[in-house]
Amino acid sequence: MATFVFGYYAALIIASVILAYVDYKKWFLMVFSLLLVSFVAGIVGGAGALEVITIFVAVLATAAAVSYAFKFFLVLIAKPNLAKELKTAPLTAAFGMFVIFTYAVAGIFAPLIAPHGQAEVISGAFAPPDANMLLGADQLGRDIFSRIIYGARNTVGLALIATLGAFFLGALAGLLAAVKGGWFDQFMGRVADVIMSIPSLIFALLMLSILGTSTWVIVVVVAVIYSPRVFRLTRAVAGNIVVMDYIEAAKLRGEGDWYLIRREILPNSTAPLIAEFGLEFCFVFLLIAGLSFLGLGLQPPTADWGSMVRENATLISFGDITPLIPAAAIALLTVSVNFVVDWMLFRSSGLKEQ
Amino acid sequence: MTKKDNDLIRRIAEGAKKGQISRRDFMSYSTAAGMTAAGASSLWATSAHAQDAKRGGTFRWGIHDGNTGDTHDPGTYVTRTMIFLAHTHRSYLTMINGDGSLGPDLADSWEANETASEWTFAINPNASFHSGRKVTANDVVASFNHHRGDDSTSAAKALLSDVEDIVADGDTTVKFILTGGNADLPWLMTDYHFAICPANDDGTIDWQSGDGSGPYKIDSGEFGVQFSLSRHEGWHGEGAYFDKVEMLTLNDPNARQTALVTGDVDAVSQVDVKTMALLQRDPNIQVFNVPSAGAITLPMFCDTAPFDNVDVRNALKLSIDRDEVIEKIMFGAATKGNDFHHSPAQPYWPDDIPQREYDPDQAKSLLKKAGAEGLTVNLSTADSVSAGAVDMAVLYAEHAKAAGITINVVREPNDGYYSDVWLKKPFCLVSWGARPTPDVMYTLAYKADAAWNESHWQNERFNELLLQAKAELDDSLRAEMYREMAMLARNDGGTVIPFFNNFVYGARGNVGTPDNLAASWESDGGRAASRWWFTD
């Protein structure tokens, strides 16, 4: 233990000195403040606290290293134009892209990657992790790791399609309403009001009870439930743009609605829409989890992260981490998507300073 | 005795104090550890009965099933909150005691004529409603008529279908005249619908006011949220140790569990079996695990292909690994089923019928015989049926694969499961509450013309025996008939019964309970409020 503590401080001090010598101010500040924090943490929390810090820093460093490498990889394989853009991407965005890429691979090649089937019962309930099962077993003795991998395919696929559907419906209606105005605007606004004014869980409960719970019904119902949110936002953003003088000018030029939407309004309203996409994506996850709370989600034994959290949620009170794993899978993806979204938002806002 | 034995006995006694060991287990452990039976018996008394029942305190009781749409109408009782409330603020003619025997509640005594077709109940003259009025035979008649007649909307109507007339004979005697013999009628009186309410002048009952003759009277309450009650000082029974009772509806399993752990409630009516073992580690909590007559059934329509072939039905019965189901779905808190709906917790249970085990090979050969190899069936279920119902279906599907059977698990919406799926889909998963006797159970769901004959099973011999057994007052002859019926249901019937679930519920360490807990409902037959007490 003593060797670890000694080595820990030695490594930090040497790193600070080297960084100070080569004059990397930003890095030096980070390492040196970590050293100061470690002094306090070491006194208060002992060697244990230092170990936690080490693990935390190691995870961060690994993530950063992987992101850096992945960014380089993307720049290499991308076309020149795209590569130029990618070079400007911050590390967080690269990390986001890496996670999305990993999830995509996991989802697409799930049957090849997962060591066991998603429904296969291979051991006792809540068996601890071993060489065969990386994350242990769930309440029926199914491999949690395999189910997470399959969940990437089932849950992410479903959420992605539903979110895209919601955006297609909502944004189209919002843009048209902004451009056309008049009764069409009013009518779409009222339709959106009607859908939104019925609470989403109740709305889904009613619709799915009537229409059945096949996957496509779920996708359509979720898309319809979320499209008014997109509609309202698009309408608000586009509404601000429509009153601009350049739109007036285009109208006087005799441009059609489609031209206005495609060439004038859409490019100027993408930023808030993209920001919204990242969030709507995770709301859709949560709605699907909520639906399975009411017994209306994906059909078992299909692995679905939302239900995986729900099934074992009570265990969290006893410090069991089983329900945290799928929750973390959802959180990691949302955070990653939003990292990428942030970068795109930043680019489209036209800000040049970093 | 060696030192090790002494240690063991000390630990067993410790367990008895905390209520983790039943009396029967206690006796067998202690005698195994080298004690004499008499010694064990007295040790049991000193450890488990160290404190006598004490009066006082407010009992806060979290109940696992309640709905905003509940009402005081006994004909539409359906949630646990209402059933337990009924056992707390109203009375029944008879009640099921902790040891499983039948005891008096409002009725002091009862007797039948020799064909069991006419029963006379004597009402306890001390019984009074919370409003102060005495309970009379009139109230009893009106309360039962609430469940009879053409315009009755009571869910218990079918139970009284063979009651021809109910008449009051003076203020304290009620006669039930039946169309045929029914030796089980006094048991039937414990059904949760048959709560006695005050009669109105026109022969209807006043259920709206919430008045009753039970141990506690309702001070205030909101359906689906909570009820506050205080002791009814003129109660005719024994017990009712708490001064006040608060019944809280806690539908969320985690809310119940944390409320018990943090001491926000003194007892909960259900503990998530998943966390049962973890909860037991808490020294301030007692977890009760009581075998019951409640069951999970998987009925198949015997008149619908492919289930119209008895070999297919038996193949499906052979394709479920009951041990694994009990271990993984109920975490051991269940009694293995044997495909006849008669639990060891009920009277007349035949104990010599061979247990059906998981045997995919035999299932395969049965299917071959039936020409139904590679059978594919849909099994409907929903999360709301019971905890882990969907998981259980998934597990069953895995087991059946070994027999070459494909079971597609169809998760139906929780909402409306019993109106849209049960009795409508040919193969589904059903949860049955505990019924007091095999006759009640078989008459409800296995009789040829029963409205709830969930497996559409028609067996002449079975139906003949059912009627004979019902009117038979000789216990050993009756037991013989129930044995034969069990064999018929097991080998010809259309219902897979994987297990009888235990009731798993909990209380804080300072709650005292009797040695035996009734197996009719959770929380000591739903009567925790009048049977339990605080030890500090």
Place this chain on the structure above:
Amino acid sequence: MNDLLLLVLKRLGFGLLTLLVVSILIFFAVELLPGDVAEAVLGQGATPETVQAMRDQLGLDRPAVVRYLEWLGGAVTGDFGVSAVSGEPVINAIGDRFVNTLFLAAYAAVIAVPFAILLGIVVALLRNSVFDRVANVLTLTSISSPEFFLGYILILYLSVKLPLFPAIASLSSDMSLGELLHRTFLPALTLVLVVTAHMMRMTRAAIINLLASPYIEMARLKGVPPWKVIVRHALPNAWAPIINVVALNLAYLITGVVLVEVVFVYPGIGQALVDAVSKRDFPVVQASSLIFAATFILLNLAADVGAIITNPRLRHPK
């Protein structure tokens, strides 16, 4: 200001129309649901005769349109009927619960809205700094977990491990305000965690979106300090989308909290609505749905009026 008043009146008129459409939709959706109130109330105890008897008593055999019109006739005169299950007037059945819901929503909103907007402005100011990233990751993580799960975690740490707050938010009428705030703190905090991220991110996005505009560039070149650029120049033009998202989230606080109510055993209107749907208790479903719909419409109207006030160009549609 007159045209604004006219607009509000017009929107209120449309709001009434929306309510009518919602009531029709809800009525027929409940009609289309498999099973009816008689079957739902009797549950496992339903037999053909008892179901028929109950249908007769409730008048369910008459045509759906007639029943709807009857209900509508009552509703426009302020009579929302009686619950089909308990026979109690609907107003009594859900009135108190709606007040409870409003209280919890207000509690959460008072914390969440200023906090989210302030945080949004700060991270826009410190964009791409470590603080921005950390705030981002934390808020995103909080909304990526199902809300019942967030509730469980809060209960574990703030109620079981550290007994600071009660795990159950059951109410009684004789509580003081302080006690009430203490008792309902955990559900309110859960809701704050759920809605903050959305509002904060929209504030940040809306502000950053404006930072490249020429007038901001101008202000910056004039040497206006960064915080002043954002608060004085960018923020006023970013209000429209922010107000919109705030309105959305306020509405969510009132209508979308069923799961939080279940987890903390809070007697709000969401649980009453879910119960009523499962019992097919049409008058209660209808009344609760209309309360929700009216909430949405009023909040949306407020958002639109807010957007118009903050962007005068919208006041004169060309």
